[in-house]
Amino acid sequence: MDLVTALHAQGKRLTLQRSLVLEAIRRSRHHTTAEEIARRIREQHPQIDPSTVYRNLEALEELGLVTHTHLNDRITRWHRADVERHGHLVCRACGSEQEVPMASLEPLAARLRRDQGFEPDLAHSAIVGICRTCRSVPSGR
Amino acid sequence: MDLVTALHAQGKRLTLQRSLVLEAIRRSRHHTTAEEIARRIREQHPQIDPSTVYRNLEALEELGLVTHTHLNDRITRWHRADVERHGHLVCRACGSEQEVPMASLEPLAARLRRDQGFEPDLAHSAIVGICRTCRSVPSGR
DNA sequence: TTACCTGCAAACTGTTTGCCGCTGT
DNA sequence: ACAGCGGCAAACAGTTTGCAGGTAA
Secondary structure, three states: OHHHHHHHOOOOOHHHHHHHHHHHHHHOOOOOOHHHHHHHHHOOOOOOOOOHHHHHHHHHHHHOEEEEEEEEOOOOEEOOOOOOOEEEEEOOOOOEEEEEEEEHHHHHHHHHHHHHEEOOOOOOEEEEEHHHHHHHOOOOO | OOOHHHHHOOOOOOHHHHHHHHHHHHHHHOOOHHHHHHHHHHHOOOOOHHHHHHHHHHHHHHHHOEEEEEEOOOOOEEOOOOOOOEEEEEEOOOOOOOEEHHHHHHHHHHHHHHHHHEEEEOEOEEEEEEHHHHHHHOOOO
16 A cells, blocks of 8 residues: 555645654564654654654554554554564563464454454454463473 | 462461452452552542552462453453453444353464464453444444 | 644653551561 | 561653644645
8 A cells, every 4th residue: 555645545644754654664574662663763863753653653554554463561563554464472471472373363253253243353462371482391480 | 269378378468458459359340440449449448559559459469369351451450360261352443342251262272272382361361353233333433 | 825744841541669667477 | 576568759651642833735
């Protein structure tokens, strides 16, 4: 999806700050935080305020160009919307995270649709638990 | 599990504030927030500080008497640990929440254990999506 | 020209922490 | 008597908001 087209469709404007935010998200390989995006942009453009980053993340999400997910902390993670969707497994013991293909989650989605009439977004929040490594630790902490 | 027994096992003490927090959680039918617990306690004991409530929630969780879950906001929800575990479905459109039996989630849990070696806690965070009612709204907002 | 957008500063929410005197055991 | 605990006030992190001037279209 093209930025300018999407912007015009919603009467929004193209600004330097807006394209820098989008570019920063596109460049980061994994999920980033608003703070990280702001930090990187401010290396080159120190006058750009973090609040502008937050406002533009919201705008870009309304445009359907980016989305956010939640791992196991209170920080919002951002990524481009046109990337392959996947679930997240986060270990509460060691904090490690791994991705899981949507196909693995689809049977549950189908079940929730059928039994509860609920259309789940299983990519939106991480599944918390204990990872393989931490499970195998004897009496581990 | 008995409060006093659990306390002694960890060298913790029985205080009025501690039992009030536990009692408040036991009395609330659904998931409550720390603020709500503090508010109720302070109706009768205005001198008890919210920070004490937070500290005791943590202590009671260490004792295994209470646990917390996360719905679709950044607020921690507390409930007694000896209640039947269940998952949560939260609608991102209308905010409604419904419970889902662990049995419905168990096939996914089994799959994650088998394929990823990951032991998920599917009761810990809500599954976000669109509920039956909001799905059926024509062009809905 | 007129919405929309920005930087700045300040507010906000939920939660945590340091201090120090008090209290359960 | 002494570790754990409580009240108080302040700090904290992540995020949001009000304002007034600036800029894309």
